[in-house]
Amino acid sequence: MAITAEFLVNSPSLPFVGFAELLPSNQIECVHGLCLGRNSRVFVIYLDPADDVSEDDLSALDEVVETTPLGRASGRDVYQLSVKLEDMISEAFVPGRFAKTQIEPTIISPEGWYEKKLFRDYESFNNMRTHCDEHGIRIDLLSITQDSPPPDERSQYGLTDRQHEALALAISRGYYDNPRQATASELAEEMGISQPSMSNLLRRGERQLLTSTIEMQPQQTFQT
Structure with missing residues (x-):
């Protein structure tokens, strides 16, 4: 990227x-x-x-x-x-x-x-x-x-280009750190979009990552 x-x-x-x-x-x-x-x-x-x-x-x-x-x-x-x-x-x-x-x-x-x-x-x-x-x-x-990421890097999890870009920016700016090092408004300004649009990109990207990751996990059989 x-x-x-x-x-x-x-x-x-x-x-x-x-x-x-x-x-x-x-x-x-x-x-x-x-x-x-x-x-x-x-x-x-x-x-x-x-x-x-x-x-x-x-x-x-x-x-x-x-x-x-x-x-x-x-x-x-x-x-x-x-x-x-x-x-x-x-x-x-x-x-x-x-x-x-x-x-x-x-x-x-x-x-x-x-x-x-x-x-x-x-x-x-x-x-x-x-x-x-x-x-x-x-x-x-x-x-x-940002250059477009390789297709296999984003398609593995079903992310769109913009979701991938938003998540990568958020990680690099410390948005997910505790405490946070950047706000959604600051990220939105860097990407040239509104704060609600940025929050929406992050939320949809996060949901897609979680869904894809969980679906790729092997099913476990629990015995009682």
């Missing part, structure tokens, strides 16, 4: 956020993720020539360890930067900690990092958001969509 999530990462410790605010375009596009050490990364950034940023300007940034010009691509100046991350950021974004794939380059603006990534499921995304929150990094979800 892979999902695609668009979200904004916000923290004063994120690299290049302050620098983006100084640019006329207020924007830097980058690809990142290669780990050189515990708190070092390689970023490939794309800059609008109209921003008039030089190699010396980039090298002067506190977080930049090394600057390598790569030329120009699609009308933009491209640089490879070795970046030293603050401990909080390094610990929150350990490569390989969460099952995800970057779909589009990161857009850095004064508001933070805009990211669009593919996650294995809702739980994987939620775990990442919780982990970042524990490190003082805010994740603002902009949109989330």
Whole structure:
């Protein structure tokens, strides 16, 4: 049940956020993720020539360890930067900690990092958001969509696609935890439906799961 999530990462410790605010375009596009050490990364950034940023300007940034010009691509100046991350950021974004794939380059603006990534499921995304929150990094979800699950995964229990999606979201958000970590209204907002519709989806899905599970249990013979 892979999902695609668009979200904004916000923290004063994120690299290049302050620098983006100084640019006329207020924007830097980058690809990142290669780990050189515990708190070092390689970023490939794309800059609008109209921003008039030089190699010396980039090298002067506190977080930049090394600057390598790569030329120009699609009308933009491209640089490879070795970046030293603050401990909080390094610990929150350990490569390989969460099952995800970057779909589009990161857009850095004064508001933070805009990211669009593919996650294995809702739980994987939620775990990442919780982990970042524990490190003082805010994740603002902009949109989330789910790929259709394999037919055999839902048809085994007779669930509809929407019932399957609603139940998967409820589980990942802690709706069934004690105490509950999310309300039906919050789940409904994420799915873009009304609260009564969400409650109805959950109730019908729960009934279908219970009915299917009980029917699949082997009949027992009791002797008196």
